[in-house]
Amino acid sequence: MAGGLDVVGVDAGARPDLVDAIGRLANVDTVPVVDHDHGGAGYAVPDDATFAALTLAARTEGLVLDPVYTGKAMAALVTWAREGRLDSSACVCFWHTGGQPALFASRYQERFSC
Numbered sequence: 789m790a791g792g793l794d795v796v797g798v799d800a801g802a803r804p805d806l807v808d809a810i811g812r813l814a815n816v817d818t819v820p821v822v823d824h825d826h827g828g829a830g831y832a833v834p835d836d837a838t839f840a841a842l843t844l845a846a847r848t849e850g851l852v853l854d855p856v857y858t859g860k861a862m863a864a865l866v867t868w869a870r871e872g873r874l875d876s877s878a879c880v881c882f883w884h885t886g887g888q889p890a891l892f893a894s895r896y897q898e899r900f901s902c
Contacts, residue, residue: 796868797822798861801831826864832856832895837863839899854887855896 799806799822810820828835834842834855841862845851853859865882868874891900 794821796864798864799824799827800857800860801827801829801833823864823868826860826867828860832890834859834896835863837867841866851884852888852891853884854890855899856890857887858884 797806797810797820803809807820807822810822811817814820826837828838832855838855838859842853842855842859844866845853845862853862862882865880874880890896
């Protein structure tokens with residue numbers, strides 16, 4: 789990415805018409821940049837990359853992310869950084885949208901138990 793302000797969304801598998809919906813909500817004619825590679829097996833189904841991103845953010849930054857949205861977004865950010873897809877001279881802002889209650893959902897209990 790180069791120049792200007794680039795916003796990248798990460799598809800968490802919540803809706804099949806995500807790109808169209810973003811365009812309508814943002815009232816723009818351009819196609820938004822959406823990463824479709826980090827949604828895992830679908831909505832609320834994290835994969836190994838998501839869990840690795842959760843662990844990395846928690847251990848290195850003290851940042852608590854959830855496995856539904858922000859964990860997938862961080863997995864995308866980590867991948868993009870490792871692949872050199874980010875301008876190394878640019879500032880990157882990770883927008884943490886919350887979601888921590890999902891950490892306590894019974895479906896993730898085994899993964900997050902001590």
